[in-house]
Amino acid sequence: MARITLDHIRHAYGSNPQSETAYALREVDHEWADGGAYALLGPSGCGKTTLLNIISGLLHPSHGRILFDGKDVTDLSTQERNIAQVFQFPVIYDTMTVYDNLAFPLRNRGVAEADVDRRVREMLEIIDLTDWSKRKAQRLTADQKQKISLGRGLVRNDVNAILFDEPLTVIDPHMKWVLRSQLKRFHKQFGFTMVYVTHDQTEALTFADKVVVMYEGQIVQIGTPAELFEKPSHTFVGYFIGSPGMNVMPAELQGNAIRIGSETIALDHSPKIAAGATVELGIRPEFIRLGREGMPVTVTRVEDIGRRKIVRASLAGQPISIVASEDTDVPAEARVTFDPSALNIYANSWRVGREA
Amino acid sequence: MEKTWNNKAWFLVLPVLLLVAFSAVIPLMTVVNYSVQDTFGNNEFFWAGTDWFTEILKSARFWEALQRNLLFSFIILALEIPLGIFIALNMPKKGIGVPICLVLMALPLLIPWNVVGTIWQVFGRVDIGLLGHTLEALGVDYNYVRDPIDAWITVIVMDVWHWTSLVVLLCYAGLVSIPDAYYQAAKIDGASRWSVFRYIQLPKMKRVLLIAVLLRFMDSFMIYTEPFVVTGGGPGNSTTFLSIDLVKTAVGQFDLGPAAAMSIVYFLIILLLSWIFYTVMTSSDADT
Numbered sequence: 001m002a003r004i005t006l007d008h009i010r011h012a013y014g015s016n017p018q019s020e021t022a023y024a025l026r027e028v029d030h031e032w033a034d035g036g037a038y039a040l041l042g043p044s045g046c047g048k049t050t051l052l053n054i055i056s057g058l059l060h061p062s063h064g065r066i067l068f069d070g071k072d073v074t075d076l077s078t079q080e081r082n083i084a085q086v087f088q089f090p091v092i093y094d095t096m097t098v099y100d101n102l103a104f105p106l107r108n109r110g111v112a113e114a115d116v117d118r119r120v121r122e123m124l125e126i127i128d129l130t131d132w133s134k135r136k137a138q139r140l141t142a143d144q145k146q147k148i149s150l151g152r153g154l155v156r157n158d159v160n161a162i163l164f165d166e167p168l169t170v171i172d173p174h175m176k177w178v179l180r181s182q183l184k185r186f187h188k189q190f191g192f193t194m195v196y197v198t199h200d201q202t203e204a205l206t207f208a209d210k211v212v213v214m215y216e217g218q219i220v221q222i223g224t225p226a227e228l229f230e231k232p233s234h235t236f237v238g239y240f241i242g243s244p245g246m247n248v249m250p251a252e253l254q255g256n257a258i259r260i261g262s263e264t265i266a267l268d269h270s271p272k273i274a275a276g277a278t279v280e281l282g283i284r285p286e287f288i289r290l291g292r293e294g295m296p297v298t299v300t301r302v303e304d305i306g307r308r309k310i311v312r313a314s315l316a317g318q319p320i321s322i323v324a325s326e327d328t329d330v331p332a333e334a335r336v337t338f339d340p341s342a343l344n345i346y347a348n349s350w351r352v353g354r355e356a
Numbered sequence: 357m358e359k360t361w362n363n364k365a366w367f368l369v370l371p372v373l374l375l376v377a378f379s380a381v382i383p384l385m386t387v388v389n390y391s392v393q394d395t396f397g398n399n400e401f402f403w404a405g406t407d408w409f410t411e412i413l414k415s416a417r418f419w420e421a422l423q424r425n426l427l428f429s430f431i432i433l434a435l436e437i438p439l440g441i442f443i444a445l446n447m448p449k450k451g452i453g454v455p456i457c458l459v460l461m462a463l464p465l466l467i468p469w470n471v472v473g474t475i476w477q478v479f480g481r482v483d484i485g486l487l488g489h490t491l492e493a494l495g496v497d498y499n500y501v502r503d504p505i506d507a508w509i510t511v512i513v514m515d516v517w518h519w520t521s522l523v524v525l526l527c528y529a530g531l532v533s534i535p536d537a538y539y540q541a542a543k544i545d546g547a548s549r550w551s552v553f554r555y556i557q558l559p560k561m562k563r564v565l566l567i568a569v570l571l572r573f574m575d576s577f578m579i580y581t582e583p584f585v586v587t588g589g590g591p592g593n594s595t596t597f598l599s600i601d602l603v604k605t606a607v608g609q610f611d612l613g614p615a616a617a618m619s620i621v622y623f624l625i626i627l628l629l630s631w632i633f634y635t636v637m638t639s640s641d642a643d644t
Binding site: 053056057058077078079083084085087088089091093094095096104105108109149152153 | 541551
């Protein structure tokens with residue numbers, strides 16, 4: 001169990017990066033609490049796996065240090081860091097039995113055989129493969145194999161942290177729920193620091209205490225699911241979290257009012273924004289009210305998704321999405337109002353706070 | 357949807373059946389035909405029954421050649437398979453070294469077999485050959501024309517030089533197909549270099565190794581050209597393998613009947629041994 005400090009970490013795969021974009025990881029400087037459950041969320045290629053491999057020691061960062069509980073481990077090997085990591089695709093040792101697969105990491109560390117046996121049996125129980133313990137691992141289904149990979153990570157109960165790299169990709173949807181809740185339970189039970197990489201927002205939001213959103217090699221926001229939803233600090237977070245994502249519209253600031261095309265919305269404060277910055281207004285589809293008052297919109301499409309409706313419309317030439325309850329009827333001359341507390345102002349894609 | 361049952365599918369396999377019939381079955385049947393008859397030329401044949409088979413199986417010459425052949429194949433497999441795995445493990449996985457190594461490895465395979473024989477025949481000669489002459493200058497008593505052991509060493513070294521590349525290339529193909537995640541997981545699990553080989557690389561190479569063993573066994577068991585060019589089966593009969601013996605009987609003495617019978621025995625031996633290899637190497641896949 002350890003607190004993980006990422007001290008100004010940068011990483012480039014090429015040996016001589018020429019520009020800022022050559023870095024797979026631009027600058028990561030954060031501290032992750034001991035025993036926390038973190039989800040690294042972001043699109044493919046945003047640097048999630050790179051960051052994970054730097055933490056586990058499979059990659060050496062080009063710049064910066066990494067510390068466990070304040071101790072510098074940047075130059076230590078994966079084995080010395082005492083980390084467990086589970087990969088996207090199941091890695092099993094084909095020729096070994098299920099039992100030996102689970103025993104492998106313990107035996108490699110010279111754990112006494114009696115201890116090995118006790119812990120492997122416990123783990124077999126947990127991942128529900130006791131009946132399969134004598135079988136060769138090769139013949140198992142993909143989700144059984146992935147359970148073994150998970151089990152090999154969890155069987156060592158003294159690890160500093162467990163890292164998961166999209167471990168549920170190959171698992172059937174119904175098994176995903178089961179495994180995810182099991183993982184949550186282990187986390188509560190053992191209290192290890194857990195880092196979980198995913199590009200699936202549901203997975204990230206249901207799983208983690210803190211969600212770390214990454215975009216183009218940077219961490220754009222670390223927050224609780226509620227913070228990410230209500231106050232996305234970057235337009236990317238707004239767009240990436242939520243379904244449909246946040247509406248982001250180019251806007252113009254005029255003192256304590258903001259203009260979208262010909263429409264003006266009054267604000268209860270006047271945000272301070274540097275001159276020349278690109279200003280955008282963000283509002284979640286959930287906080288737009290559709291009715292006969294407010295700004296006129298042209299409805300282009302209504303998608304019924306069961307308990308809710310998603311209304312696609314255009315406001316002052318900008319496409320917007322509105323989430324309305326199922327029984328809302330869409331008037332012919334539709335108008336919308338924005339919930340003033342849910343307005344987010346962005347300057348050059350970054351959120352402008354009230355105080356700033 | 358209703359399934360239709362008819363025999364149309366046979367038309368789809370007909371081309372390959374014809375091909376196999378002309379390339380394998382019909383020639384094989386001709387040989388079977390010869391093996392049970394005797395001829396004195398003139399296209400006159402007499403029924404001989406199983407006489408030729410009995411004669412061959414009773415002849416010391418056949419058993420000696422068979423023993424030599426088995427020993428040769430055994431040595432070849434014992435040398436080429438481990439050596440091939442070792443080289444493949446040490447070949448670079450990326451960078452400029454990969455194409456260079458692959459080309460170097462492929463070179464011996466591109467040379468026609470009789471040329472390989474000639475190269476080594478000259479290379480090993482004591483009077484003008486680089487190897488033979490150097491060894492003699494160093495005071496090593498080496499002469500593959502006179503000494504059976506030297507002849508064997510020459511033929512074996514030649515075969516290792518010629519064919520280890522094949523094992524290397526097959527193993528290398530197996531190795532590069534292992535996803536990085538396996539090596540990373542092994543690091544996480546604290547596996548030693550030996551464990552990585554034993555539990556990751558070897559199992560992943562098993563399929564290609566099976567092919568390598570079968571190919572090298574069949575080829576070395578059927579070896580003809582290279583020893584024929586280098587030693588001509590000598591000195592004495594010391595490097596007379598089955599195929600050399602067969603050609604001497606069929607072409608040298610024009611004994612078509614015995615030669616055909618030998619071919620069949622020979623074919624059955626290869627078939628049997630290949631089946632044994634295959635069964636043994638795939639049986640560990642079965643669940644315990």
